[in-house]
Amino acid sequence: xxxxxxxxxxxxxxxxxxxxxxxxxxxxxxxxxxxxxxxxxxxxxxxxxxxxxxxxxxxxxxxxxxxxxxxxxxxxxxxxxxxxxxxxxxxxxxxxxxxxxxxxxxxxxxxxxxxxxxxxxxxxxxxxxxxxxxxxxxxxxxxxxxxxxxxxxxxxxxxxxxxxxxxxxxxxxxxxxxxxxxxxxxxxxxxxxxxxxxxxxxxxxxxxxxxxxxxxxxxxxxxxxxxxxxxxxxxxxxxxxxxxxxxxxxxxxxxx
Ligand SMILES: NC(=O)c1ccc[n+]([C@@H]2O[C@H](COP(=O)([O-])OP(=O)(O)OC[C@H]3O[C@@H](n4cnc5c(N)ncnc54)[C@H](O)[C@@H]3O)[C@@H](O)[C@H]2O)c1
Numbered sequence: 083x084x085x086x087x088x089x090x091x092x093x094x095x096x097x098x099x100x101x102x103x104x105x106x107x108x109x110x111x112x113x114x115x116x117x118x119x120x121x122x123x124x125x126x127x128x129x130x131x132x133x134x135x136x137x138x139x140x141x142x143x144x145x146x147x148x149x150x151x152x153x154x155x156x157x158x159x160x161x162x163x164x165x166x167x168x169x170x171x172x173x174x175x176x177x178x179x180x181x182x183x184x185x186x187x188x189x190x191x192x193x194x195x196x197x198x199x200x201x202x203x204x205x206x207x208x209x210x211x212x213x214x215x216x217x218x219x220x221x222x223x224x225x226x227x228x229x230x231x232x233x234x235x236x237x238x239x240x241x242x243x244x245x246x247x248x249x250x251x252x253x254x255x256x257x258x259x260x261x262x263x264x265x266x267x268x269x270x271x272x273x274x275x276x277x278x279x280x281x282x283x284x285x286x287x288x289x290x291x292x293x294x295x296x297x298x299x300x301x302x303x304x305x306x307x308x309x310x311x312x313x314x315x316x317x318x319x320x321x322x323x324x325x326x327x328x329x330x331x332x333x334x335x336x337x338x
Contacts, residue, residue, distance in 0.1 A: 108310065197245070205220060
């Protein structure tokens with residue numbers, strides 16, 4: 083397939099999730115060879131097969147993003163099978179809710195390991211290929227919650243703030259190599275990840291209505307709309323955009 087990403091290998095972490103798979107579909111349709119990294123093996127293999135069936139080029143590589151042994155092994159496999167990646171999208175993320183009273187140290191450490199260390203490891207082991215190619219673009223998944231906080235998700239919010247700070251820092255480090263780094267900040271996105279959070283509330287319908295109403299556009303985003311923002315940041319259309327964040331939030335930050 084031909085498009086904005088023809089001839090490039092794109093690594094996507096959390097690729098089998100709602101936003102990850104929407105991103106994989108879009109990048110593959112626009113010519114990228116998509117390397118799908120996730121720990122959901124059956125879903126990953128099914129996604130790779132579906133993309134290939136649609137004429138895209140895709141490979142699935144099982145990977146726990148928090149593992150300092152799994153990540154370099156996965157990237158080496160990608161490079162060997164498809165070539166060195168020049169595009170990276172870090173989407174893998176989890177949310178363990180709770181308060182200071184209910185959250186355990188293990189909860190905190192797990193959140194940091196997946197949502198922050200996972201982003202660091204993905205960049206650490208992908209950037210050498212980008213430097214070799216003399217080009218690259220990275221998009222890391224943050225959230226509006228990095229800006230507004232949340233009374234029952236302090237570890238999650240902390241990790242999304244860390245992703246922003248990390249992205250800005252490595253944007254400076256990597257600019258001399260022609261590598262751009264940005265973050266993307268969705269508001270609420272209509273996904274099973276969101277459903278899980280909403281359905282745990284005492285009145286899920288009330289929370290869903292409230293969440294939709296937090297956006298100027300009075301609804302949640304669809305995963306494909308977030309993928310469009312990611313693709314733009316990765317593309318040459320954003321050639322002078324680095325070290326910043328793109329809100330795909332339907333006006334959430336204005337309305338709050
Ligand atoms: N859904 C929303 O409203 C929303 C809003 C803002 C930001 N985000 C962020 O977007 C990202 C994706 O959200 P989603 O709604 O698609 O969630 P999702 O749960 O559908 O996808 C997350 C993916 O990450 C994978 N994953 C989790 N831990 C992993 C690990 N250790 N190693 C490898 N893969 C791992 C999961 O298997 C899953 O495929 C997350 O980082 C989330 O914080 C979501």
